[in-house]
Amino acid sequence: PYPNFTPEEAGRVAAATTSAREYLAESYDPWEAEREGWVGDRVIRELGERGLTGLFIDEQYGGLGLSQTGYCRVMEEFGRVDAALSVVMGVHQSIGSKPLFLYGTDDQKARWLPDLAAGRKLAAFVLTEPNVGSDAFHLETWAERQSDGSWLLNGEKRWIGNGDRDVLTVFAQSDLGHVALIVEKGMDGLSTGPRFETLGLKANHLQRVHFKNVRVPAENLLGEPGDGFRIAMNTLNNGRMSMGTAISGGMKQFLQLSIEHTTTRQQFGRPLIDFELVEDKLAWMNTQIYGLESTSYLTTGLVDRGVADFALESAMTKVRASDTGWYALNRAVQVHGGEAYMADHPLSKALRDFRIFPIFEGSNDVMRAYVALNGLKALSEDL
Amino acid sequence: PYPNFTPEEAGRVAAATTSAREYLAESYDPWEAEREGWVGDRVIRELGERGLTGLFIDEQYGGLGLSQTGYCRVMEEFGRVDAALSVVMGVHQSIGSKPLFLYGTDDQKARWLPDLAAGRKLAAFVLTEPNVGSDAFHLETWAERQSDGSWLLNGEKRWIGNGDRDVLTVFAQSDLGHVALIVEKGMDGLSTGPRFETLGLKANHLQRVHFKNVRVPAENLLGEPGDGFRIAMNTLNNGRMSMGTAISGGMKQFLQLSIEHTTTRQQFGRPLIDFELVEDKLAWMNTQIYGLESTSYLTTGLVDRGVADFALESAMTKVRASDTGWYALNRAVQVHGGEAYMADHPLSKALRDFRIFPIFEGSNDVMRAYVALNGLKALSEDL
Amino acid sequence: PYPNFTPEEAGRVAAATTSAREYLAESYDPWEAEREGWVGDRVIRELGERGLTGLFIDEQYGGLGLSQTGYCRVMEEFGRVDAALSVVMGVHQSIGSKPLFLYGTDDQKARWLPDLAAGRKLAAFVLTEPNVGSDAFHLETWAERQSDGSWLLNGEKRWIGNGDRDVLTVFAQSDLGHVALIVEKGMDGLSTGPRFETLGLKANHLQRVHFKNVRVPAENLLGEPGDGFRIAMNTLNNGRMSMGTAISGGMKQFLQLSIEHTTTRQQFGRPLIDFELVEDKLAWMNTQIYGLESTSYLTTGLVDRGVADFALESAMTKVRASDTGWYALNRAVQVHGGEAYMADHPLSKALRDFRIFPIFEGSNDVMRAYVALNGLKALSEDL
Amino acid sequence: PYPNFTPEEAGRVAAATTSAREYLAESYDPWEAEREGWVGDRVIRELGERGLTGLFIDEQYGGLGLSQTGYCRVMEEFGRVDAALSVVMGVHQSIGSKPLFLYGTDDQKARWLPDLAAGRKLAAFVLTEPNVGSDAFHLETWAERQSDGSWLLNGEKRWIGNGDRDVLTVFAQSDLGHVALIVEKGMDGLSTGPRFETLGLKANHLQRVHFKNVRVPAENLLGEPGDGFRIAMNTLNNGRMSMGTAISGGMKQFLQLSIEHTTTRQQFGRPLIDFELVEDKLAWMNTQIYGLESTSYLTTGLVDRGVADFALESAMTKVRASDTGWYALNRAVQVHGGEAYMADHPLSKALRDFRIFPIFEGSNDVMRAYVALNGLKALSEDL
């Protein structure tokens, strides 16, 4: 089921999709990225050369200028090949570059977006702290407004993808409310590490980030003082859709592998696919992929049509995608039997990678409470 | 989330939807229909006057000529008010009139569709037999081709909605393969009854139908001899989508009732909605409604765009709609506590009505095996 | 899996079980009870003659003196034949007579237990009010202590099984805390009705109960003033186990019916049991029955061994039994296809009856929060 | 809930349990075992010195002579500390030494059991082959009976725990039906490797085993020719119970960790445990642990009482334990948020370890079909 594009965008999306698919098939090895603990600077550069690191960034800044739908369509390709790569791309684009894209002034955009679009620089979204996870409002990182309008930043952030890279949107509290500040690699007082080792997504560079009297110039403030929390939330709302399509990309891989395996592996004198309990699992996966795609692209369509508030739809898409992605994976594993348990099997890697989706960018439990509470008013009116 | 119509159709759909909504609010009482064991001839007539019994039938035959999407949109309204009414409308339109609509010659259409569109006559889909349920291929009802081209029909059908009404598409085996024959009320040798009493859907008139040497004229054959099974299956494929939207209409009612109840009922000094386990249930319902609508209308969109084969998508929509409709209902019941268990509570009626959806028009278990098997080839190519 | 009794009790339990089984097979018709809206006074009398209305009541008061395990074993037989009958028996014994059994003085026991044991009188447990459901602490019914030690009772209760019968344990607030008072039919100011009509359990006589200045003598107070809430809670803790075994009795019936149906009904040229998705459902049911029985009888064993606190185990048994009973029933219905949907099919009746179990005697959602909170301390110590 | 032992066995079980618990707390490090890819020869030796490698082996052969219940109780301790260790112990005892224990002649027992009991030698269960997984009947490994009564063994086995160790019970086909042969390390023609690398259970040494004209003496045959399949199946039936209790040991660890985390970690100004969705997860875990323990020990009790056939109960215990163990783990992970995703967190290790349980020693899907089919006759009689 493909979303409706204008013929013109359809062409650009198809080109980007094909470009991604071909490039990844030839030049990207998820296992090597795992071993290296990083998708690789070469890969980033080459993706950048193809425009794939600036998918939604405006063409004037060197991006491909894709719609939300187009962007999410390409993310599906990343997700299909490697969840870790899709997360790195998501960190850089969906949440890393997005604040600038949504809230940057022309000057700010001109300054940072071209490098980000081209993949010469990588972006990070710097929100979570040791004491701040689901409750992203009560940040402890503090930005003290200086007399010259600059900010003095102190605090510690954890679990930050690309945290040791180039362009960091950092969220902090201040006397004037929450602020979102662009911090650049190399600033005095900024340090990172040690790196976090995780169960999966090992090619995603996850960092601790420390701010010790980092002086951030006034012109690095995104939006107005007090806008910080809104910027963080809107960025996440916006970013959750591409997680959905990256996951459905992964689910397609699971289904493909499962079809291949169950049509060739024989037991009891028959291919496994002949057993109804196997059929049931494949059918379930297929049904969920179909459902997830319809929901994701309905939601991206809302964004592209300029609907003002899609926070609810976006949250629902995230919750369902991450839950059903996990269940689909477990079914795929089950029909593979012992083979999926081998360390070098893609499903075994996926088991390590996919477990994070119901947790990050908003734990599903918290998202559900959010959907109920924030959705309530709208619901009773619209239903 | 509303589907995309051309502005012209959007207007007609909106008119039909509003007409249905207003009429039902004023003039239809689900409880009275239950007590009567029939939605009521008056209701049928008045729905007919509004065009609501011929939603997709071409305007030249007096129908509203709605697309599949438009048709399903209006079915949502029926489902929202009463599952039983949505089934009666579904039997008459989705599966009763549909074979004629899809496979009738111009003569056949001209002969029967105007009365069906106007609700002056009701249609039935006559497939199931005592020994024939999920395995609809091995029919025992027999049609013996006579020398004059007419057919002599013998056999027994069970669980036939509108079985005692006017225009019956009857499926039978014959020496020439499966046939689909239009049988009309009043033909010699046709008898019905006794009526089946069911757990729910009590306003749906469910009949046993007997054929004892019923002579069916040659011109009442739909399609060619041998087409019967294909006609039955394609009709069902086509009909399953509106079951999906009727169910999501019902789910909206469940959610609405649940919001109303949990914001007003207090326990432990707080409205029930303040408890996370309640929020979780409402959020789940909302997420599923959103998912189901996207899937349903994506699927109807396929049909309307003329995609040749949507059997898989249609089956997946049916399975998911009927499963999640049931789960949603159970959550709604749970947050209502003892109140939902009172015989006169709408959720208590819904518990009786909704349990059939995972069973009829293709048992979900069989549908899942079908999705796996038939979907397999396409899947491996398309994914 | 049968629990361990002393040989002596084993004999008595077997006798009671057989007596119940035989009596019910011959003399009890669930459908007639449904139509009458009451299990029938004759049935109560005849059960009483067999000792089956006083299963755990001491022999000196005319009961059978069974242990908790023995009692629950017999309740399984009731549950197997008719959920409604098991509820009536549960109301009378598990929660109706239990407060007297647990907290009555010798005088009180001598006064009321003989009639209750013999089924000459029926007991009720009178806790729930229009504004008091899950939060059973904040009762609005008020008992005003009089100078002579008697109580003046005012208030309204709803959804009370046997509410119009003989011996009512009524819970109320007072200046001295919660009280549990024995109210007898015929007292001035006591009135009942109208009866509540429910989705299922139609043979359970469910009443509204009104107290208008009912004067309850001092000697009708159970325990001390202030004990009321504890008496109510301990009674429920005690009663929840027999709901568990009544449900597993029902599940055995579902499984039995499903085996019979799927070994005889053929589709696609094979008995339904040959399909793995059918096998899977039967296996699931069997596994759950086995699990539920082990848990239930482990718990009743705790009680019989004199373990002081089994509130947690009892709550866990209730939650699991009522959830899995419902899931098992849904699987049984599914493998029966359309037949289970006929109004006169036992599974269709069960669908109406069983939906209440996750709601009453403590809504499962509230029970789960309770298990987490109250279980926590014990857990961290014992694990 | 503790099982009933005779006072005498209770003492021995308590001693073994305590010994295991203390030893593991002091001297076993799951992370080191992971890094080494083996629990360690020192650990095996020290466990052996405490009798923990010969738990059920008769005292005359140097074992502790525990009942099935006692054995499973101790396995819980292993499972609580490290799933990999519990698997190594299970391979050695539940399935490795068990065939000799159940089917060995006195001579065979005297020859091998003492070393196995003392942990001087390790046992393996050698059934699975590249083309033989769930369908364990159609083995390709072939044993050719020689004129001197010895057997010439050819074939390849895969995924064999302890496959490179000392005493291997190898299953093969022969002209005389299935045979079970004791193969010893060092025999000519026996070779192993390379080792399989797996997602988890990294301390379990998993081997490919090759037989090239291995000559196995006549006296190494277990039972009679033709008994092989029965020996394999009965061993597995016997072994599945200890997997159940090892898993519930693990679940206790998950719950313990979750209680600790959610009572200390704060978000939104409250400890996580205060959120109902968190409570619900902990309660679910606790309820399942309780249920699983009751079922497991009811089943071991059957074995200890000498009940002849417990295959069904054993299969049901395995399926439920492995399913609910996985669900419990996922809940524990969820309430830990990002922390559980760190590579050095015990739950992150558990995610890698526990996914195998629904697959090995009988894939759960196959077990369910087995329960339905084999359970059927018994069920219809006993219910």
Ligand SMILES: Cc1cc2nc3c(=O)[nH]c(=O)nc-3n(C[C@H](O)[C@H](O)[C@H](O)COP(=O)(O)OP(=O)(O)OC[C@H]3O[C@@H](n4cnc5c(N)ncnc54)[C@H](O)[C@@H]3O)c2cc1C
């Ligand atoms: C691999 C990885 C990559 C990440 N990348 C980034 C990044 O690039 N930038 C960034 O800023 N952050 C990042 N994060 C952080 C991530 O967004 C947080 O982990 C997430 O927001 C959850 O916070 P927490 O882990 O602190 O969980 P907590 O907030 O401690 O919550 C733990 C659990 O408690 C429960 N819970 C909490 N509150 C409630 C409630 N109100 N109701 C019910 N249940 C509740 C939920 O089950 C939840 O899962 C990353 C994390 C990981 C693991």
Ligand SMILES: Cc1cc2nc3c(=O)[nH]c(=O)nc-3n(C[C@H](O)[C@H](O)[C@H](O)COP(=O)(O)OP(=O)(O)OC[C@H]3O[C@@H](n4cnc5c(N)ncnc54)[C@H](O)[C@@H]3O)c2cc1C
């Ligand atoms: C209220 C109601 C209205 C109806 N209206 C109509 C109507 O208007 N016209 C009409 O023609 N029919 C109608 N039907 C019939 C309906 O379509 C059938 O009930 C349905 O097709 C299933 O057939 P069955 O009930 O005979 O179930 P069976 O075919 O006997 O199947 C029973 C169960 O067995 C299992 N099963 C069967 N085959 C398989 C398999 N291959 N793999 C796995 N599991 C399997 C499934 O769990 C299934 O639910 C109606 C039925 C009802 C109850």
Ligand SMILES: Cc1cc2nc3c(=O)[nH]c(=O)nc-3n(C[C@H](O)[C@H](O)[C@H](O)COP(=O)(O)OP(=O)(O)OC[C@H]3O[C@@H](n4cnc5c(N)ncnc54)[C@H](O)[C@@H]3O)c2cc1C
């Ligand atoms: C057929 C029937 C027979 C009965 N018989 C008797 C009887 O004999 N005697 C008697 O005294 N009572 C009886 N009752 C009453 C029964 O015990 C109550 O219905 C039950 O306690 C639940 O109360 P409620 O229905 O008022 O639900 P509410 O308390 O209003 O709760 C409704 C729902 O809200 C949610 N909820 C409530 N609190 C929380 C929370 N803290 N956290 C999360 N979710 C929450 C749950 O989903 C719950 O199901 C009977 C009821 C019925 C229907």
Ligand SMILES: Cc1cc2nc3c(=O)[nH]c(=O)nc-3n(C[C@H](O)[C@H](O)[C@H](O)COP(=O)(O)OP(=O)(O)OC[C@H]3O[C@@H](n4cnc5c(N)ncnc54)[C@H](O)[C@@H]3O)c2cc1C
């Ligand atoms: C870590 C590990 C340790 C092991 N240790 C040992 C050991 O020590 N000794 C030993 O002999 N073996 C061992 N095994 C092998 C293990 O027992 C097998 O993996 C298991 O029996 C399943 O076989 P399979 O993996 O070949 O799956 P397959 O038989 O190929 O089955 C794959 C999947 O197909 C489906 N399926 C298969 N048949 C049916 C059916 N009839 N109906 C429905 N679905 C079906 C199921 O979903 C199943 O999971 C080990 C395996 C692993 C991974």
